[in-house]
Amino acid sequence: RLINSKVISASLGKGRHIQLSDPVTICLRHIRIDNVTNPVCVFWDYTMSSWSEEGCRVESTNLTHTVCKCDHLTNFAILMDVQATYLPPNHARALQVITYIGCIISVVCLILAIITFQLFRGLKSDRTTIHKNLCVCLLVAEVLFLAGIGQTDQAVLCGVVAGLLHFFFLCAFAWMFLEGFQLYVMLIEVFEAEKSRIRWYYLFAYGAPLIIVAISCFIDPYSYGTDRYCWLRADNFFIFSFVGPVIAVILANLVFLSMAIYMMCRHANASVSMKSKEHSRLASARAWLRGAIVLVFLLGLTWTFGLLYLNEESVFMAYIFTVLNSLQGLFIFVFHCVQNEKVQKEYRKMLRRQPWLVKCLG
Secondary structure, eight states: OOEEEEOEEETTTTTBBOEEEEEEEEEOOOOOSSSEEEEEEEEEEETEEEEEEETTTEEEEEESSSEEEEEEOOEEEEEEOOOOOOOOOHHHHHHHHHHHHHHHHHHHHHHHHHHHHHGGGGGGGGGHHHHHHHHHHHHHEEEEHHHHHEEEEESHHHHHHHHHHHHHHHHHHHHHHHHHHHHHHHHHHTTTOOOOOOOHEEEEEEEEHHHHHHHHHHHHGGGGGGGSOBOOOSSSTTTTHHHHHHHHHHHHHHHHHHHHHHHHHHHHHTTTGGHEEEHHHHHHHHHHHHHHHHHHHHHHHHHHHHHHHHHHHHHHHHHHHHHHHHHHHHHHHHHIITOOOOHHHOOOOHHOOOHHHHHEEE
């Protein structure tokens, strides 16, 4: 239920609670007209510190207004039930199938990417560590999403699932921020020795989300989990504990990527005087830049449509969010593994060392 009108105050006799012989008529205008039902005339009971219906009744109501009659004067308002909008059954089933198939494909691709980054020593670097942790966070979030998003019948479990999803999705965005930051650093240091910052990266990428989730849980633990999904409540602005950091990360990444493009163009003008190793690093940075740009737009668009769906619950928004959410793992595997020249070289080396594997595949 929600307060769906302005609070009207009326009093006589210096604010004392006076019983009236004839009821007073009050017309209250509805603040919200969509997806609300069952208006109730209430007053604020100072003794109970809550809204009460005693002595008030609904005289008439329509889409925009409710007329109340009360036998006393105090602070009045309208309470109404929020009516959830549900997708048609055929679309709900189709979206469920797309979600499960897409998430399974995404999970498989993320596992393959993690194995690839972990398997080959030649790939070890801060950049690979960032890729790997991004994959791990998205993998855990996807598995939690598949297994726990619908566990609404158990309030405690649902709250825990919502909290973990909040944490791991924020971690994924933190590692995505570090993708852009490390790319910019790599271009700045193209003529310098690369310094490892991975300890600070771990501290930031897992520490900052932990602080955000801890503060959110302390302020309002009951906003983890709703009647329909094990996710954050969107009707009381609690969702902004996720949306705020996500918007900040996307904007920061756009700044870093813009600066990286500028640096890339500047280094391209000096490419004649570069050594072969520096050329190789610049080529690697170009490939990484393409992947990072697509990743920012993919994750940004995914959660933009996700939030639009939470706000409007339209079938179109639901389909777009579901498809984009399913593409994340596949995209990371394709851009950071399949199209990565270093990864291709490592796999070719492995195949040359294992001739029996070539025969099996060939």
